[in-house]
Amino acid sequence: xxxxxxxHEWIRVDGSVGTVGITAYAQSQLGxxxxxxxxxxxxxxxxxxxxxxxxxxKAASDVYSPVDxxxxxxxxxxxxxxxxxxxxxxxxxWFFRISISNPGQLGALMDEEAYAAYLEELG
Amino acid sequence: xxxDPIPVDQDLLTTPLDALHRRLGAKMVPFAGYAMPVQYPAxxxxxxxxxxxxxxxxxxxxxxxxxxxxxxxxxxxxxLVPGDIQALAPGRQRYTxxxxxxxxILDDLMVTHAGDHLYLVVNAACKHQDxxxxxxxxxxxxxxxxxxxxxxxxxxxxxxxxxxxxxxxxEALPFMAGAALSVAGEPCFVTRSGYTGEDxxxxxxxxxxxxxxxxxxxxxxxxxxxxLGARDSLRLEAGLCLYGxxxxxxxxxxxxxxxxxxxxxxxxxxxxxxxxxxxxELASGPTRRRVGIRPEDKAPAREGTQVLDSAGATIGTITSxxxxxxxxxxxxxxYVTAAHATxxxxxxxxxxxxxxxxxxxxxxxxxxxYHRG
Numbered sequence: 001x002x003x004x005x006x007x008h009e010w011i012r013v014d015g016s017v018g019t020v021g022i023t024a025y026a027q028s029q030l031g032x033x034x035x036x037x038x039x040x041x042x043x044x045x046x047x048x049x050x051x052x053x054x055x056x057x058k059a060a061s062d063v064y065s066p067v068d069x070x071x072x073x074x075x076x077x078x079x080x081x082x083x084x085x086x087x088x089x090x091x092x093x094w095f096f097r098i099s100i101s102n103p104g105q106l107g108a109l110m111d112e113e114a115y116a117a118y119l120e121e122l123g
Numbered sequence: 124x125x126x127d128p129i130p131v132d133q134d135l136l137t138t139p140l141d142a143l144h145r146r147l148g149a150k151m152v153p154f155a156g157y158a159m160p161v162q163y164p165a166x167x168x169x170x171x172x173x174x175x176x177x178x179x180x181x182x183x184x185x186x187x188x189x190x191x192x193x194x195x196x197x198x199x200x201x202x203l204v205p206g207d208i209q210a211l212a213p214g215r216q217r218y219t220x221x222x223x224x225x226x227x228i229l230d231d232l233m234v235t236h237a238g239d240h241l242y243l244v245v246n247a248a249c250k251h252q253d254x255x256x257x258x259x260x261x262x263x264x265x266x267x268x269x270x271x272x273x274x275x276x277x278x279x280x281x282x283x284x285x286x287x288x289x290x291x292x293x294e295a296l297p298f299m300a301g302a303a304l305s306v307a308g309e310p311c312f313v314t315r316s317g318y319t320g321e322d323x324x325x326x327x328x329x330x331x332x333x334x335x336x337x338x339x340x341x342x343x344x345x346x347x348x349x350x351l352g353a354r355d356s357l358r359l360e361a362g363l364c365l366y367g368x369x370x371x372x373x374x375x376x377x378x379x380x381x382x383x384x385x386x387x388x389x390x391x392x393x394x395x396x397x398x399x400x401x402x403x404e405l406a407s408g409p410t411r412r413r414v415g416i417r418p419e420d421k422a423p424a425r426e427g428t429q430v431l432d433s434a435g436a437t438i439g440t441i442t443s444x445x446x447x448x449x450x451x452x453x454x455x456x457x458y459v460t461a462a463h464a465t466x467x468x469x470x471x472x473x474x475x476x477x478x479x480x481x482x483x484x485x486x487x488x489x490x491x492x493y494h495r496g
Contacts, residue, residue: 031162031166031167031168031352032166032167032168032169034168034423034446035421035422035423035446035453037422037475053475055422055423055446056167056446057167057168057171057352057353057356057445057446057448058161058167058352058355058356058445059425060423060425079421
């Protein structure tokens with residue numbers, strides 16, 4: 001299952017584990033990513049809370065957790081190769097994996113079709 | 124992720140190159156009341172590197188151009204700036220500052236002796252206030268605001284060769300000199316200066332001729348359009364101040380490391396707003412200084428980041444910071460107490476609550492490559 005937030009995070013759900021990243025649209029808006037800070041394993045997160053930081057040449061932006069849960073691991077590859085976020089935002093450029101504590105929250109997120117429509121609205 | 128950038132609303136002013144920017148696919152953002160290109164499809168990193176390797180074309184038409192004429196113009200302008208304007212030879216250009224009575228900085232500007240007048244370029248966000256300031260204090264001087272003129276900057280190691288084809292004679296200008304030249308057949312005022320640390324030119328041209336010249340320059344394969352994003356990373360690596368960030372009414376020229384803009388005669392004679400503070404700081408040293416700071420890890424330190432000493436006490440603030448594409452890592456500048464301003468001093472940067480190691484370093488971060496002639 002793949003879901004999207006209005007803040008342009010994606011979460012790919014496999015059982016009780018979610019993998020979180022930012023969307024292709026989000027990375028295109030940011031431009032060249034030069035630094036990423038991912039959360040440490042064991043960190044408890046709530047939906048909508050700052051979970052990671054992504055920086056372009058110009059500015060730093062927060063990445064929010066789409067669900068409540070506990071971080072399993074951050075993507076260590078992003079510290080040396082932050083450009084993975086631009087090159088493969090939905091794949092190798094993932095930010096963190098999270099043990100989902102409240103699966104009911106997934107229902108409030110958008111599916112692919114709804115997210116595509118949301119992007120249309122944004123123009 | 125945050126919401127989208129502020130949409131460009133219809134109240135914004137536009138430069139004569141607005142349609143060209145949009146045709147080139149620029150992302151337009153509000154800046155100093157103007158819709159300006161922050162980047163083109165190539166992106167900030169590539170635009171930055173292209174400027175360092177070849178030549179970048181910048182639209183800086185939002186900046187304020189002003190002419191001062193009258194036999195006493197240089198002497199009169201010296202009442203408002205600490206720079207040695209009377210010693211400026213015909214055709215030469217100088218960087219100086221409008222100061223206030225408290226010794227703070229109202230704006231920074233370029234002044235060129237253009238023969239029968241002084242040609243000033245001031246910051247976009249300050250231009251109306253600067254004009255009023257000039258009008259209030261320069262009696263007997265004819266002040267002409269040329270805010271409708273366009274200003275293009277061509278910067279980078281290939282700028283000289285590109286310009287030589289369109290403006291014969293431009294290649295002979297040394298750094299910080301200016302001349303009235305024909306560029307692609309249009310009458311322009313060209314200076315050998317810029318805001319990137321590279322060799323390059325700034326070209327003042329009539330608004331209705333600007334887009335055609337920009338297209339002519341962009342038709343050269345050595346030239347690509349560069350937005351405000353790369354303009355900022357280029358000037359930061361060059362160690363150059365951004366008004367409103369690195370210098371403002373709370374910073375003095377001496378704190379800002381701009382004592383080099385004040386000649387021996389002006390130091391001795393004073394006669395500009397805030398001269399007493401400048402003299403005192405020249406004699407006894409300021410309490411804080413603008414310095415370069417290199418984070419030792421990869422996290423960029425942005426404007427507003429607190430600078431701590433090795434024991435954790437606050438000693439200053441970052442005023443500009445980000446990723447330096449030429450350096451290949453984070454670079455910053457800011458103010459620290461004078462005791463911590465020596466290059467090599469170990470400091471810490473408080474980034475999102477975590478102190479991170481950094482070091483005071485000399486600037487520029489990327490070597491200047493001006494054409495000294």
